[in-house]
Amino acid sequence: MSVETISEEQWKQTQRRLYLLYHELRPGGSRYSYVIGNDEFEQHLDLLAKLREKRDSLWPEITFDDGHISNFEYALPMLQARNLKALFFITVGWTGHKSGYMGWDELRSLHEAGQSIGAHGWTHTLLTHCNERDLETELGGARKTLEDKLGTEITTMSLPGGRYNRRVLTACEVAGYTQVYTSIPRSEPALPGPMIGRLNILGDMKPEWIAEVLRMDSPTLAGLGRQYKVKEAAKALLGDRLYEKAWSLLNRRESDAGDDE
Numbered sequence: 001m002s003v004e005t006i007s008e009e010q011w012k013q014t015q016r017r018l019y020l021l022y023h024e025l026r027p028g029g030s031r032y033s034y035v036i037g038n039d040e041f042e043q044h045l046d047l048l049a050k051l052r053e054k055r056d057s058l059w060p061e062i063t064f065d066d067g068h069i070s071n072f073e074y075a076l077p078m079l080q081a082r083n084l085k086a087l088f089f090i091t092v093g094w095t096g097h098k099s100g101y102m103g104w105d106e107l108r109s110l111h112e113a114g115q116s117i118g119a120h121g122w123t124h125t126l127l128t129h130c131n132e133r134d135l136e137t138e139l140g141g142a143r144k145t146l147e148d149k150l151g152t153e154i155t156t157m158s159l160p161g162g163r164y165n166r167r168v169l170t171a172c173e174v175a176g177y178t179q180v181y182t183s184i185p186r187s188e189p190a191l192p193g194p195m196i197g198r199l200n201i202l203g204d205m206k207p208e209w210i211a212e213v214l215r216m217d218s219p220t221l222a223g224l225g226r227q228y229k230v231k232e233a234a235k236a237l238l239g240d241r242l243y244e245k246a247w248s249l250l251n252r253r254e255s256d257a258g259d260d261e
C-alpha cells in the first residue's frame with residue numbers, strides 16, 4: 001500500500017508513538033524544570049496536533065503524572081478546545097488531601113470529560129523501596145480506590161520516579177495493571193507492549209526541539225535514550241537518595257517539590 005492511499009484513521013492505527021510526560025502548568029511558567037508555562041503548553045498542543053498529520057513524525061501522546069490541580073484548571077480546557085485526550089496518572093493518597101492537587105470532584109469531571117485516568121501510586125514513594133505490604137497499598141490499594149471513586153476500570157500505572165525492578169513489575173501485574181508507564185525516552189509501536197517509555201517534558205524545551213525529537217528516526221531521541229541509560233547507571237552507583245540530592249541541585253528544583261517525576 002502506498003503512503004498516499006493510507007487514510008488518516010489507518011495512519012493513526014499504524015504509526016509509532018512517542019508518549020510525552022507533563023507534570024504541572026502555571027501561568028507565566030517557573031524556573032522549576034517540571035513546570036510548563038500555560039502559554040508554552042498551548043504552543044505544545046498546537047504543535048502536537050499538527051504533527052499528528054505529518055507522515056514523517058511519531059504520533060505524540062500526552063500524559064500527566066502526579067494529579068496536580070493545574071491539570072484540571074488549565075490543561076483540561078486547553079485539551080478540550082483542541083479535541084485532544086490525555087492520560088492522567090494520579091497519586092491516590094494525595095487526592096482530596098494534599099494542597100495543590102486534584103480532589104475527587106475534579107477527577108470525576110476529568111473522567112466524565114472523556115480523559116483517561118491511571119494510577120501513580122498511593123504516597124508517591126519509590127516502589128523499589130517498598131516492602132510487600134507497602135506495594136499492595138501503593139498498587140492494589142491505589143487501583144481499587146480509583147475504580148471505586150470513579151466507577152471505571154483502571155489498568156494503567158505510572159511508576160513514581162520512573163523506578164522499577166523485576167519485583168515491582170510483578171507486583172504491578174498481580175495488582176491488575178496491564179500497562180506500566182516508565183520515564184525511558186523511546187518511541188513505542190502503535191500497539192505498545194506492557195511497558196511504555198515516555199519523554200519527560202521540561203519547562204525549557206522549545207517547540208522546535210520537541211518537533212525534532214518527534215521526527216521519525218530522530219538522532220535526538222536516540223541520544224536521549226543513551227543519556228537515560230547513563231543516568232540510570234549513576235543512580236545504581238550512587239544510590240537513589242544521594243542521586244536525587246545531586247540531581248535537585250543541578251536542576252534548580254523547588255525545595256517542597258518532593259522526589260517526584
Ligand SMILES: [Zn+2]
Nearest residue numbers: 065066260261
Ligand atoms: Zn510523580
